[in-house]
Every structure is written in C-alpha cells, then in structure tokens.
Amino acid sequence: MVLSENNLTETTPVQDGNEGMLMSQYSKNYVERVGLLKMDFLGLRNLSLMANILDQVHQLKPDFDIENINLNDTKTLELFQRGDTSGIFQFESAGIRNILRKVKPDRFGLVVAVNALYRPGPMENIDRFVKRKEHREHYSFPNDVLSEILGETFGILVYQEQVMEVASAMGGLSLGQADLLRRAMSKKKHDVIEQMRTNFIDGALQKGYNAKLAQQVYSYIENFANYGFNKSHAVAYSKLAFQLAYLKTYFPGPFYTALLNSVIGGEAKTKEYIQELNRLGIKVKAPDINLSQLQYAFYQQQIIMGFLSIKGLRRDFIRNLIEERQSNGEFKSVDSLLRRMRDKGITEEIIEKLIFSGTLDSFGYNRAELGDFLPELLKGIAFSGQNVDLFEKLMPTIKHRPDMDLDEKLDWEEELLGTYISAHPVERYANLIEQNGFKKIDEFSVEAQVTTIVYIRSIRTIRTKKGESMAFANITDPTGESEAVIFPRIYQHAKILRNKRVLQLRGKVEKRNDGLQLIVNEITAPQNKQVQAAIWKLEVPSRNNSSEFQTKLFDIFRKYHGKVPVILVYEDTNEHNELSEKFYLNDSSEVKEQLAELLGSQHISLIKK
CATH class of the missing domain: 1.10.150 (DNA polymerase; domain 1)
Structure with a gap:
C-alpha cells in the first residue's frame, strides 16, 4: 500500500488495479525515490487458523486470552525442543525441525533466533551457534558495547537490527545512517559500503576506539550483515508460532480440528x-x-x-x-x-x-x-x-x-x-514388532541398520543406466512415512513387493535432502507368532479370488465361528494373513469337512501345540 500526505495523483501516475483499487505505475524503487511511503500487508492463512482454534477454545474456556500466555512456558518450549512442530507456522519443515532439536530452545528468544537462522546464508552459522550455546566453542567480545548487543546470539550477527545497533553505538552513526548501511549491505551497494566504512571508523575514533578494532568490527559487519534477518519480523512470526504451539500443547482437540479443516x-x-x-x-x-x-x-x-x-x-x-x-x-x-x-x-x-x-x-x-x-x-x-x-x-x-x-x-x-480411520494396516503386527524390537519409522536414525514392518502405499519403478529395474516405495506405519529404495539386486527377487501390502523390510537408514530413506537389502512377509493351543492354517489361491469362492468361505466363518485363530496363506505370494477374532473357527470335524470340500484337504491343517 502506498501512502501520501497529498492526493496520490499529484505524485504518481495511477491505473486501475485489482478489486477496484488504484495501482501506482511506478515500481517500488521509484515510489520511494519520489518520497512516498510503501507498506506491505501480509495475509496469513495461519491467522485464520488461529481464529478458528480460539473460537473452539472459548467454548471450553470463555475467559482464555491468547495474548496473556507466558512466552517462556516450559511445556511449549519442550514441544519446540522435540521438533514436534507440525502445523506450527514457520516451523513445520523437516529441516527447521532438525535445527530445533539441535538448538533445543529453552526461552522464547532462542525460538526467534532459530526462525531467523533457518534461511539461506544465516544457516551456515547454525552449527557455530549451537556450539557456543552449549559452551563447546569459546568466544569473547572486544568491549562491553558488542557484548550487550551480540550477547543474546552468542557473538553472532543474526538480526539486521544488531547491525544498526553496532553501527550506532560504536561507529557513531545516526539510526538513519545505520539503516542506510544495512540496506547497502543487504543489496551489496559497494560504493555506499565504502563511504560508510570511512564514516564508521571516524565515528569509532571519536568515541575512543582504536583504528584496528574499528576496522575489524566493520569487516565483521560487512561479512555477515547481508545475511541478517529483520528481528521485528522474526519476533512477530515467532510469537504467532509460539501461540499456535501453546494451543497445540494445552488444547490439542480444538487445535487439530481447525488444522484438519485447513x-x-x-x-x-x-x-x-x-x-x-x-x-x-x-x-x-x-x-x-x-x-x-x-x-x-x-x-x-x-x-x-x-x-x-x-x-x-x-x-x-x-x-x-x-x-x-x-x-x-x-x-x-x-x-x-x-x-x-x-x-x-x-x-x-x-x-x-x-x-x-x-x-x-x-x-x-x-x-x-x-x-x-x-x-x-x-x-x-x-x-x-x-x-x-x-x-x-x-x-x-x-x-x-x-x-x-x-x-x-x-x-x-x-x-x-484420503486416510485410514479404522486402523493402520501395520497395527495387526504390533505384538511382533514389540517382541522383536523392530523399529518404527519415527525411530529411524541415520546410519542405523533396522528391521521394520511397513505398509507399501505406492511403488515407482525406474531403469538404471545399465537397463536394470529398481524401485522407490512410499512406506508408512502408525508413526509416520518414509521412502524405501530397492536396488536391482534386491528388486529382481522381490516378488512379494506390491502396492497395498504389509511387508517386513531390513536395511540401512540414510539421509536424503531434509529426510531419511531406507536402503533395503531384504524383503519378507511378516508372520505373527501364535501362542494359542491350536491354529487353522488355510491355503487359498490369492487375495483376489472369485466372489463365489469368497462367499462360500465367509459362510463357513459365519456358520462355524469359534475360538481357534485362522491364518490364510496366499499361494501366489506365500504371504500369511492372520484374521481377526470375528473369523475364528471351532475345531469340529464339520469345519474340517467344509474346508476340505472348498479348498482341498491338502490345503488345510489344524496345527495343535
């Protein structure tokens, strides 16, 4: 939006814009050069999300005021430390969640710092920032002025406002001149930077600093100022993020309801x-x-x-x-x-x-x-x-x-x-996973050798430069999702690898971009261990049998329901499917006769322990 003390038509040519509003024909730089004030107003989906959450919260707690929450609330900070920030404005990507786990912010100011650091340029300072926070890297300040300005960020220039403060407090520049320096550095205007260097050093000498220190500080500003992020923006964004995280922590029902609607x-x-x-x-x-x-x-x-x-x-x-x-x-x-x-x-x-x-x-x-x-x-x-x-x-x-x-x-x-509600396909193997210590997807870590039971949501096959087939599979379990890579050596023998199947994978976890992937070296069908005294084991042709066959089989399940578990073995894949209790059978001779008539006696067995 462009503002002027006079009619805009006296200062800038205009034309019809969107939604009946006039639009300046000047570009942004010319607008500023003719003395007009330009302001950007951002419309954020997250403000609507916040309003929808609060509407529900106020039904439960009418006097709740989001503006009065403690911005150093311990439980909310623990949420940031865990990187549990899905649905949280500015903190939802896998990359910034990893940074949160590294930094482990224990106060609101560090949440703000992570927000400012996770951007192209400043990201190169993250490891140094973490080491200094954890006292694993020594640093010092040449004087108390820099200590006061850079102390909260462990001696690292993170915010544009810090550039202005150092330029003003040490170099004697006015805040207006300091802002010109900030702009010049962010836009790499070398002529202005050199002019300001002289002004800064002269001002520092007048304040009693020696020329060598003044030169060092200016060079430091010059190296890092173009990476600095606007602190007022970072604080405003982080406050909104913290408020959402607070609602997620203390009012998860209303939070997720509004989030799912969005x-x-x-x-x-x-x-x-x-x-x-x-x-x-x-x-x-x-x-x-x-x-x-x-x-x-x-x-x-x-x-x-x-x-x-x-x-x-x-x-x-x-x-x-x-x-x-x-x-x-x-x-x-x-x-x-x-x-x-x-x-x-x-x-x-x-x-x-x-x-x-x-x-x-x-x-x-x-x-x-x-x-x-x-x-x-x-x-x-x-x-x-x-x-x-x-x-x-x-x-x-x-x-x-x-x-x-x-x-x-x-x-x-x-x-x-678009999702599973009744259960997740992997849940039927919960006991097997627990008994054998198999890893869940959210427990994957880089370089770990893992065995995991997952649901194959989708498969994408490609050919290598040698013309061999390999696959990338989207895998899920109740804790999350990931990608599995099946190279040609494994893929050519993986006959049971199909969409919409639960499989047991063994392999090595590797990092890829901002996420993890499993390099698979073994694929098998999971088999639950049974502890019952007897089990019916029934061999059927496949999962996709004729409707007539299915009807006859289900009639047997209904008519002869009992307490003996049933395992279906699909002959085409050798996959074992443990049926739920509603399909358990009794162990009578009538059941055996009916099953033998449908499947053949060689395909049924009652295993007693």
Missing part, C-alpha cells in the same frame, strides 16, 4: 495430522450420518470427520442432508435415510460412499452387510414409489455376515477419505 483435500497433511492424533490418543472418528457437520468437529473429546472429507460427495447433497436432519431429527436406519432423502439428491453412488466411508456404521450393521443389502433395498424403493406402507412391506431383511477384511476396509477408507 487442509481438507490435502491427503498427505491429513494423514500426517491423523497419525499424530493417534499417537496422542485423541480419537478421530469416521463421518457419522447423525453427528457430522460440513467440516471436522470436536465433540465429546474426539474429532469427527465432516461430510466434506468424503471425496465426491456433492455440496448440495450435504446441505440438503444437514437441513433435513435439523428439521426432522436424526436418521434411525438406512431405509429412513433413503426414504427421507429420496427427492433430495441421494443416488446409489452416494449411498455407496456413505456405506464404505463408515458414515452409516452407527446404524448397527457392518459395512459388508450394508453393501450386500443395498441392491435389494434400492429395488424395494424403486418398486414402492411414494407408497410408504408398501415400502415397509417390501423392506428386505439385512443378512448378517462377517465384515470385510481389514485391508479391503482400509482401501475403501483411503479411497474415499
């Missing part, structure tokens, strides 16, 4: 924040037909996903759904939902999205049951038209059956919600 549609960030919530023990619930609003909401100490989180769900339908619920109360069943929303935009595609995103779980049926029930229900609705009595008579009965397996459920959730 990244709707961004799958990577959504997954990252939901994984953090899982580690914190804060439940994230799938959309709920009777509880969800448009966006995420914090309700009874849990975060409920909003309808906007369901990919492809139209806004007009969401609006109609919420209005119908507000006007006529909660939906009691699937048929009541379809009956009430029949003329308000509901379609078979929408119902499918609601079922497999978990939005209808509260009706008391599992997703497989609702999915099987849907075609019959739609036929009944189509046949009965507007006749409610006829619809109720034609209403089919929902047949009970085991739920879809976890992998299928999670595939649907990732497709529709």
Whole structure:
C-alpha cells in the first residue's frame, strides 16, 4: 500500500488495479525515490487458523486470552525442543525441525533466533551457534558495547537490527545512517559500503576506539550483515508460532480440528495430522450420518470427520442432508435415510460412499452387510414409489455376515477419505514388532541398520543406466512415512513387493535432502507368532479370488465361528494373513469337512501345540 500526505495523483501516475483499487505505475524503487511511503500487508492463512482454534477454545474456556500466555512456558518450549512442530507456522519443515532439536530452545528468544537462522546464508552459522550455546566453542567480545548487543546470539550477527545497533553505538552513526548501511549491505551497494566504512571508523575514533578494532568490527559487519534477518519480523512470526504451539500443547482437540479443516483435500497433511492424533490418543472418528457437520468437529473429546472429507460427495447433497436432519431429527436406519432423502439428491453412488466411508456404521450393521443389502433395498424403493406402507412391506431383511477384511476396509477408507480411520494396516503386527524390537519409522536414525514392518502405499519403478529395474516405495506405519529404495539386486527377487501390502523390510537408514530413506537389502512377509493351543492354517489361491469362492468361505466363518485363530496363506505370494477374532473357527470335524470340500484337504491343517 502506498501512502501520501497529498492526493496520490499529484505524485504518481495511477491505473486501475485489482478489486477496484488504484495501482501506482511506478515500481517500488521509484515510489520511494519520489518520497512516498510503501507498506506491505501480509495475509496469513495461519491467522485464520488461529481464529478458528480460539473460537473452539472459548467454548471450553470463555475467559482464555491468547495474548496473556507466558512466552517462556516450559511445556511449549519442550514441544519446540522435540521438533514436534507440525502445523506450527514457520516451523513445520523437516529441516527447521532438525535445527530445533539441535538448538533445543529453552526461552522464547532462542525460538526467534532459530526462525531467523533457518534461511539461506544465516544457516551456515547454525552449527557455530549451537556450539557456543552449549559452551563447546569459546568466544569473547572486544568491549562491553558488542557484548550487550551480540550477547543474546552468542557473538553472532543474526538480526539486521544488531547491525544498526553496532553501527550506532560504536561507529557513531545516526539510526538513519545505520539503516542506510544495512540496506547497502543487504543489496551489496559497494560504493555506499565504502563511504560508510570511512564514516564508521571516524565515528569509532571519536568515541575512543582504536583504528584496528574499528576496522575489524566493520569487516565483521560487512561479512555477515547481508545475511541478517529483520528481528521485528522474526519476533512477530515467532510469537504467532509460539501461540499456535501453546494451543497445540494445552488444547490439542480444538487445535487439530481447525488444522484438519485447513487442509481438507490435502491427503498427505491429513494423514500426517491423523497419525499424530493417534499417537496422542485423541480419537478421530469416521463421518457419522447423525453427528457430522460440513467440516471436522470436536465433540465429546474426539474429532469427527465432516461430510466434506468424503471425496465426491456433492455440496448440495450435504446441505440438503444437514437441513433435513435439523428439521426432522436424526436418521434411525438406512431405509429412513433413503426414504427421507429420496427427492433430495441421494443416488446409489452416494449411498455407496456413505456405506464404505463408515458414515452409516452407527446404524448397527457392518459395512459388508450394508453393501450386500443395498441392491435389494434400492429395488424395494424403486418398486414402492411414494407408497410408504408398501415400502415397509417390501423392506428386505439385512443378512448378517462377517465384515470385510481389514485391508479391503482400509482401501475403501483411503479411497474415499484420503486416510485410514479404522486402523493402520501395520497395527495387526504390533505384538511382533514389540517382541522383536523392530523399529518404527519415527525411530529411524541415520546410519542405523533396522528391521521394520511397513505398509507399501505406492511403488515407482525406474531403469538404471545399465537397463536394470529398481524401485522407490512410499512406506508408512502408525508413526509416520518414509521412502524405501530397492536396488536391482534386491528388486529382481522381490516378488512379494506390491502396492497395498504389509511387508517386513531390513536395511540401512540414510539421509536424503531434509529426510531419511531406507536402503533395503531384504524383503519378507511378516508372520505373527501364535501362542494359542491350536491354529487353522488355510491355503487359498490369492487375495483376489472369485466372489463365489469368497462367499462360500465367509459362510463357513459365519456358520462355524469359534475360538481357534485362522491364518490364510496366499499361494501366489506365500504371504500369511492372520484374521481377526470375528473369523475364528471351532475345531469340529464339520469345519474340517467344509474346508476340505472348498479348498482341498491338502490345503488345510489344524496345527495343535
């Protein structure tokens, strides 16, 4: 924005700009040269984020005032020391989080310093800054003036204001001249720098300093001033960051609710924040037909996903759904939902999205049951038209059956919600991970040899210069995500390496850019150790069998449910899949006969211990 004491048209040519505002035809340098004041106003997404968090906090604690928090709060500083700054303005990148772990700021001033140092140029001073902070590198000041100005940054010029203070306090320059020196150094105007050198040394001599010291100090300023960051900016940015970190520490529910709403549609960030919530023990619930609003909401100490989180769900339908619920109360069943929303935009595609995103779980049926029930229900609705009595008579009965397996459920959730809600695929191997001391992704460290169990989210294959195939895999577990590199020697034998699979990887962790990657030297299928007295081991052709085969197998699970665990072995990959308790069988002869008829007796075994 350009300001003037007179009409701007008397000073600068103007033209029509955006949103009906006039725009100066002068560039920024000419604007300043003709004596106009130019001010930049930044619009920050994080200010909206802060406002949304505070709206929720004030519902819990009406008298809370973010401006009165202690900027040296211990728990908030510990958050910075851990680098636990996802969602925190200016401190979210992997690089600056590593710097926070190095510096370990124990006061607000050091948070500000990290913010200023993590920029091109000043970054080269970070290691020296850390060593001096930890008293591992000696430094001293030639006089008390420099000690007072540079003491807070351990003798290192970090801020532009320090350049001005040294120029004024030691060189006798006015603050106006000191600001000209700062600008000249940042823009490398050598003629001005040389002129100011003479002024600085002359001023220092008049203040009683010797010429050699004055020359040394000026050279030091010249070397580092072009790297200096504006301290007032760093403090303002860091204060906002600290306030957000304070809210994250003491009000995590409202903080993450607003944070997730700010990244709707961004799958990577959504997954990252939901994984953090899982580690914190804060439940994230799938959309709920009777509880969800448009966006995420914090309700009874849990975060409920909003309808906007369901990919492809139209806004007009969401609006109609919420209005119908507000006007006529909660939906009691699937048929009541379809009956009430029949003329308000509901379609078979929408119902499918609601079922497999978990939005209808509260009706008391599992997703497989609702999915099987849907075609019959739609036929009944189509046949009965507007006749409610006829619809109720034609209403089919929902047949009970085991739920879809976890992998299928999670595939649907990732497709529709962009993240996993029911569980993470790796969680079924929690005991195996703990018993064997396998490393989780957030425990990776550079140069470490690790064994880890991960979910293969995606695979990218390339050819080397020699024409050999290799792969890069995006891997995840409940603690985070990383990249795995599979070189040709391993890749050519890795037949079980596929998308959407849980695998056990062994390899070496290396640093790459601002993150870590796993160089894989072994790939196997994880196998849980069983402690039960007996186990059914069933060999099936693959994960992708015919629907007729799947139906027959699930009928056996339902009819002969018991307490004996079941392991499926997929013949095409030799992968072992330990089924959940709802698929446990009994050990009767009838079960054995049914399984033998379906699979063949050579493909079933009841292992007793």
